[in-house]
Amino acid sequence: MKIGIVGAQSAGKSTVFQALTGLPPIVGQPEAKNRARLGQIKVADVRLDLLESLYGSKKKIPVELTLLDFAANPKEQKPGSSLDPTLPGLIRDLDALLLVVGQFADPGPAGRAFQSLDDELIFADFDQAERRLERVRKDRSASDFERTTLEKLLKSLEAGSPLRLREMTAQEERIFSSFGFLSRKPAFVVINCDIDSASSDPDPADRELATTRGLELFKLAASFESELAELTSDEQRDLLAEAGLAAPARDRLVTALYRRLGLITFYTAGEPEAHAWPLTAGATALEAADRIHSDIARGFIRAEVVGFEDFAALRSDAKVKEAGKLRLEGRDYVMRDGDIIHIRFKA
Template sequence: MKIAIVGLSGCGKSTCFRAITQKTKRESEGLDPTKPHLGVVKVPDWRLEMLKSLFNPKKITPAEITFEDLPGFHIPHIKEIEALMEVLGVFAGRDPVKDMDDIGVEFILADTEVVKHRLSSLDKEMKQDRSPEKTREHETLLKCRECLERNMPIRSITLTHDEEKSIRGFQFLTGKPIVIVGNIGEDQTGSGVTGAIEAECARRGFKSVEFCAELEAEIADIDEPERGPFLKELGIEQLARDRVIDIAYQALGYITFFTTKGDETKAWPVKNGVTALEAAGKIHSDIQRGFIRAEIVNFTDLEACGSVQEARKKALVRLEGKEYVVRDGDIVDFRFNV
């Protein structure tokens, strides 16, 4: 899972990256500002602590997201990611809603060029080959072009599975999920200055979060033993970065299932709607190839019962087949034979 952090000059994009990935100022000073930078973060999930108390594993492995800080609008790199995090500076002299519009225009122009060139090539190819696949791609790209000409993102079009598949390889920027981060100053915390952003995001269907990147980047520079008392003194119970990571995870369209095998309890991120067979392949191809059944109990039921044994007594532990659609919070034991 990879999310690109983008934003206009002066919005605090790189500070956001440092705060989210917890890179210290010293670590960041040696980075080349003209190149993309990666940071891997663990997805906060309180359910892992509950599972730890029940199964007592030696190792807990949370899901992870890779964030990429890009130098400006580096289109080739942006196309290789799954979602976009737009950082909007909410400072004096800036208009964050206009910045959101300006970024959207850049993405629409980039997608328009891709559609234009592909349609030109496809028109020539279809003089020799009018296969169903090429015809479907052509019709879908025409839909995209019409949408972009109206200054609308491709994500606003309702496409069938086959249509979406026919253009998947283009990785259209306006087809990617978006998270909006309203980057505020330390003196703006709790002031409601991101209200206009939140209203606009609600209208466009974007997820948004308020974030004081400067403050949280400063916290990243504090040694771990001193960090707790510092946060307590400021009255901060939870870092806002955790909310940013959680919202980014949601925007990607992922859910989490868990396995508790041997000495490890692990969170596995999968796209919402995957089957048990597809989830098995996430762990190992052998498990998918030799899939027999999946023994499943959902976290909500397990938490209410207090143990797997009690969940069994109440018939809440089930055996499911290949076509079962995995739910968020499922604890799965795959049975397989190869």
């Protein structure tokens, strides 16, 4: 899962990247092809820890989120613009966006700043859809459905409405999934504030504006979080409690992303490795198999499934079978959060 960090140059987005990944921000102005810095967030998971312990696994593989921070490109930046025009092409294939706005100097509403960012995503989508519509109108073999749908999308975008607010049919999703519309992507407004206000609720006006645009708000003190990562667990716990925060921003963001993206976690476990896998809620056992490896999905026979709570209570495969908690499921079984799965397949 790839998540891009975008924002105005003064918002502190690279400090946010450092706070979430523990890696230093980009220094200097790299060439366009090298503008992205990648960092991994390993998702803390007590269920995976228990599976590793009970199976005696030699290896533990948690879910990982990939964050991308992009170096500024001031040569392309237009006066009054929050984003440089070369950025949209770099972020269209990402799964979600973090729109970073700074609130450390002025604790007032941040709505104007994140609305400006969102408007630029909308404009980029309008430009892309308009150019595509021009080609479709010239192509006699193009479908009427794509043409009429593009016209509808352009009306929404021209009115300043992000595409994440629009309910798309399955047919529309199939046609436009490759477009990578930016205002369609799940997006969080990350309010980068000072530590004194990090635990307080966002401004009501900001929350209302975010809701009308299909955005979620997330507050963090990036400088504080960067320093926090260098401390021991006990020191972190004490400082977080003093600041009125329940957990580091990294853990809180993962929880928020899972909720916003509609994800669950399933597991495969044994002596070689204990592995956590992200999966879209409502996905089937066959889709879970494909998440592990396409060959497993291709040869799918059936899945052996046990819920995590049952396994945690019984603590071994043998006792799970004795208690009748191991289920044999077909390819259409809808996966549940915490399922531990072993897939029988033919090579």
